[in-house]
Amino acid sequence: MKRGEAILVPLGAMIAGLLVFGLFCAALGLNPLAVYASIYKAGFGSWYSWQNTLVRASPLLLCGLCTAIPARAGMIVIGNEGAVVAGGLGAATVGLATLSLPPVLSLTIMALSAMVCGGIWIAFGAALQHYRGVSAVISGLLLNYLAVALMNQLIEGPLRDPSSFNSPASYPLTPDHRLAYFAGTHIHHGLIFGAVACVLAWFLIDRTTFGFAMKIAGGNVRAARLAGLPVGRLVVIAGFLGGACAGLAGMIEVAAVHGRANESLNAGYGYSGILVAFLARQNPLVIVLVSLLTGGLLASGGVLQREHDLPDATIAVLQGILFLFILLSDTLYGRLPFFRSRTPEPKPHAIAA
Amino acid sequence: MNALKTPPPHLEACGISKRFGSVQALEDVSINVQPGSFQALLGENGAGKSTIVKCLMGFYHADSGEIRINGTPTRIASPQAARRLGLGMVFQHFTLIPSMTVAENLILARPNLPFVIDWKSETRQLADFLKQAPFQVDPHSRVSTLSAGQKQKVEILKELYLETRLLILDEPTSVLTRDEADEVLGFIHRLVKKGELSALLITHKFREVMAYCDEVTVLRRGRFVGGGKTASLDVSGMAEMMMGEARVRNEAVGTRSPAGRSVLRIEGLRARGDNGLEVLHGIDLTVRAGEIVGIAGVSGNGQRELVEVIAGQRGATGGRISVNDEDHRPTRAMLRNHKFCTLPEEPLKNAAVARMTVAENMAFGVFDQPPFQRAGFLLDRKAIARLGRDLIAKFSVHPPSPDAPIGELSGGNVQRAILARELSSGQVSVLVAANPVFGLDFKAVDFIHERLLQTRNQGVAVLLLSEDLDELLELADRVLVMSGGMIVHETTPEKADPAAIGRQMAGHHS
Numbered sequence: 001m002k003r004g005e006a007i008l009v010p011l012g013a014m015i016a017g018l019l020v021f022g023l024f025c026a027a028l029g030l031n032p033l034a035v036y037a038s039i040y041k042a043g044f045g046s047w048y049s050w051q052n053t054l055v056r057a058s059p060l061l062l063c064g065l066c067t068a069i070p071a072r073a074g075m076i077v078i079g080n081e082g083a084v085v086a087g088g089l090g091a092a093t094v095g096l097a098t099l100s101l102p103p104v105l106s107l108t109i110m111a112l113s114a115m116v117c118g119g120i121w122i123a124f125g126a127a128l129q130h131y132r133g134v135s136a137v138i139s140g141l142l143l144n145y146l147a148v149a150l151m152n153q154l155i156e157g158p159l160r161d162p163s164s165f166n167s168p169a170s171y172p173l174t175p176d177h178r179l180a181y182f183a184g185t186h187i188h189h190g191l192i193f194g195a196v197a198c199v200l201a202w203f204l205i206d207r208t209t210f211g212f213a214m215k216i217a218g219g220n221v222r223a224a225r226l227a228g229l230p231v232g233r234l235v236v237i238a239g240f241l242g243g244a245c246a247g248l249a250g251m252i253e254v255a256a257v258h259g260r261a262n263e264s265l266n267a268g269y270g271y272s273g274i275l276v277a278f279l280a281r282q283n284p285l286v287i288v289l290v291s292l293l294t295g296g297l298l299a300s301g302g303v304l305q306r307e308h309d310l311p312d313a314t315i316a317v318l319q320g321i322l323f324l325f326i327l328l329s330d331t332l333y334g335r336l337p338f339f340r341s342r343t344p345e346p347k348p349h350a351i352a353a
Numbered sequence: 354m355n356a357l358k359t360p361p362p363h364l365e366a367c368g369i370s371k372r373f374g375s376v377q378a379l380e381d382v383s384i385n386v387q388p389g390s391f392q393a394l395l396g397e398n399g400a401g402k403s404t405i406v407k408c409l410m411g412f413y414h415a416d417s418g419e420i421r422i423n424g425t426p427t428r429i430a431s432p433q434a435a436r437r438l439g440l441g442m443v444f445q446h447f448t449l450i451p452s453m454t455v456a457e458n459l460i461l462a463r464p465n466l467p468f469v470i471d472w473k474s475e476t477r478q479l480a481d482f483l484k485q486a487p488f489q490v491d492p493h494s495r496v497s498t499l500s501a502g503q504k505q506k507v508e509i510l511k512e513l514y515l516e517t518r519l520l521i522l523d524e525p526t527s528v529l530t531r532d533e534a535d536e537v538l539g540f541i542h543r544l545v546k547k548g549e550l551s552a553l554l555i556t557h558k559f560r561e562v563m564a565y566c567d568e569v570t571v572l573r574r575g576r577f578v579g580g581g582k583t584a585s586l587d588v589s590g591m592a593e594m595m596m597g598e599a600r601v602r603n604e605a606v607g608t609r610s611p612a613g614r615s616v617l618r619i620e621g622l623r624a625r626g627d628n629g630l631e632v633l634h635g636i637d638l639t640v641r642a643g644e645i646v647g648i649a650g651v652s653g654n655g656q657r658e659l660v661e662v663i664a665g666q667r668g669a670t671g672g673r674i675s676v677n678d679e680d681h682r683p684t685r686a687m688l689r690n691h692k693f694c695t696l697p698e699e700p701l702k703n704a705a706v707a708r709m710t711v712a713e714n715m716a717f718g719v720f721d722q723p724p725f726q727r728a729g730f731l732l733d734r735k736a737i738a739r740l741g742r743d744l745i746a747k748f749s750v751h752p753p754s755p756d757a758p759i760g761e762l763s764g765g766n767v768q769r770a771i772l773a774r775e776l777s778s779g780q781v782s783v784l785v786a787a788n789p790v791f792g793l794d795f796k797a798v799d800f801i802h803e804r805l806l807q808t809r810n811q812g813v814a815v816l817l818l819s820e821d822l823d824e825l826l827e828l829a830d831r832v833l834v835m836s837g838g839m840i841v842h843e844t845t846p847e848k849a850d851p852a853a854i855g856r857q858m859a860g861h862h863s
Contacts, residue, residue: 209721226695
């Protein structure tokens with residue numbers, strides 16, 4: 001019963017969201033079914049479109065984990081975008097500094113640097129919340145702006161490639177220092193990072209004592225304290241692990257997609273990652289599936305523009321509508337009569353004070 | 354203000370009974386508040402005082418019995434209906450909106466307020482009303498800037514402004530200083546003497562009863578146990594009615610070996626409350642092996658904070674907790690080394706994660722130890738499931754399903770599950786339990802009491818905090834009384850004089 005509910009509620013929310021999006025399309029004078037068909041074709045219609053989808057899914061996998069892992073420790077993280085940017089900058093900086101090293105070593109250092117930068121970015125927000133009572137939602141949102149400002153400062157200043165006129169960018173990585181592609185495709189190896197990270201995160205949360213301790217702290221801080229758990233440390237580590245994933249997404253964007261740090265780092269994968277995590281109910285394995293779906297949506301943006309003359313932001317509108325419905329559907333758990341357990345629950349005994 | 358001339362109603366409640374699930378909260382209780390009298394309603398926590406006034410105010414409906422207003426049987430369906438009859442209530446905690454001014458609070462409380470408020474005329478009417486009020490409060494000051502005493506006075510003014518003729522006060526002075534309490538109660542006393550008001554005061558404090566009330570009704574465990582004119586009663590008589598005789602102890606669960614060396618020691622423990630003010634002013638106590646030390650006291654005297662400090666949920670500002678002469682802090686390593694277990698009140702809120710399963714909740718203390726942890730970091734879910742099944746059987750938790758979220762269990766079964774967890778995590782040497790049977794039915798109460806005695810008889814040092822003195826006199830080997838954040842009295846159940854304990858609890862330290 002519970003399992004059915006966990007699948008059907010988000011599914012229902014997605015369908016409702018698509019219906020509302022259909023109304024939006026109809027209001028623009030388009031046939032909603034044709035728009036849905038285009039989205040499907042652009043995301044999953046051919047091997048070529050699957051490749052596009054997979055390229056977009058790899059940062060989404062990691063950005064979804066950035067919200068999903070800290071969620072287990074009871075934190076709502078929305079600073080994914082900032083962590084992606086911080087990770088991308090961390091990767092670009094050390095990547096450019098280690099161009100003389102062998103590529104494998106340089107890429108390893110880039111990945112580690114990106115994970116540390118992204119990890120510290122989110123861990124900082126987690127520490128602020130735990131020790132100082134600053135909501136991680138607020139600090140995460142503000143830190144996003146800070147990360148973008150920091151990026152602009154760097155790519156217009158010390159890292160700037162003088163040959164980049166119109167849109168400022170850092171110096172490029174040399175081709176052999178970039179992440180490789182799967183043979184015959186334009187899918188880069190970053191996809192492996194994402195998939196492995198999801199499996200590792202699931203293992204950590206579900207199969208280790210650390211994950212268990214995190215769940216206790218996230219479920220009830222008072223119970224965690226009673227059990228003698230170091231709640232502050234758990235929360236900060238969970239934030240660090242989530243941020244490290246987002247940071248790695250930034251590294252992938254730099255080392256595989258763009259070959260340099262530029263404004264595309266700030267392309268919204270972080271925000272889409274929040275949607276992914278919530279759609280997946282913060283479950284790392286479900287994130288794999290949801291990332292594919294969302295990656296397909298993102299991949300269809302260009303097609304909608306070309307075929308239906310829809311504005312650039314249409315996919316953002318669809319994402320926003322879906323996210324609202326997912327959040328709304330969260331309140332439905334345990335309330336839909338056909339999911340109620342058949343056995344009558346024991347009535348708690350009340351007493352007068 | 355014309356309404357002040359209508360006399361207070363004559364309120365009679367006859368033979369009121371009320372049952373919640375398996376708990377008989379009230380049984381055949383009668384109260385008679387004559388117009389122009391100031392009556393006290395005395396009783397311990399859980400005696401049924403709040404229940405009966407909630408029946409009068411229309412929050413609850415009595416199962417049987419009758420309420421009469423001026424001799425006419427009346428059904429009070431809702432708090433609004435009670436208000437129309439001139440009944441009003443002031444609660445222990447403030448109901449004013451802190452960010453609004455006194456005037457706004459009073460005016461907005463009025464029933465049938467028009468959609469658009471004519472503030473000018475309303476303010477004028479209020480000013481007229483306040484002019485005749487016996488004490489002055491600036492109507493334009495923000496409630497958040499008022500002291501606790503002033504707030505309580507505004508609460509009472511609000512009731513008068515709403516033309517309440519019979520005022521019920523539920524422990525109105527528990528958050529006030531003694532001087533503030535005198536001012537507030539003195540004010541009501543004068544109104545009652547003028548014949549403008551009747552009052553029914555719920556309290557634990559004998560001093561207030563003796564100083565201000567004309568009549569007393571005493572409840573105990575949901576029953577009327579005595580009462581009369583204050584002039585004909587004395588403090589120890591009332592305390593004895595309230596507490597009852599000490600009962601004979603049930604020695605059915607094994608025999609007790611004499612208490613051994615001291616195990617748990619608390620010295621000079623200080624801590625602040627939620628509002629930043631110090632609530633524990635240096636607690637000293639010792640619990641020896643094989644003894645239950647009970648802490649009695651009216652709630653709100655620092656017991657909750659004491660347990661929170663012991664459980665690591667609140668920081669101490671001074672003092673020391675030690676086990677077997679070693680410093681104790683609630684880290685996992687120390688909890689394990691000292692075999693220290695805590696059973697806090699409201700376990701679902703304080704000791705469990707509602708959405709995790711019963712088995713998982715039972716593993717909180719041991720999940721990072723073999724056999725539950727393998728290879729230093731892996732969690733063995735099968736071992737946890739085994740532990741769950743085992744403890745569920747041993748402590749008869751119902752329903753016996755280790756995979757159900759613990760939040761779906763009834764209160765008594767959550768309590769059993771948490772007790773099972775705490776008592777099973779290896780050898781126990783210290784157990785701290787706070788109100789372990791609060792809100793449970795009789796069967797669960799007996800079960801948990803037996804387990805506590807068994808634990809004691811195995812040589813564990815048990816610290817038991819309870820608001821129910823009978824429970825402490827039944828279980829404890831020594832009883833300490835806590836009042837105002839300090840231990841003020843110590844006795845044993847054999848020598849205990851319930852009246853003396855009641856006086857100590859109520860803050861009579863003479």
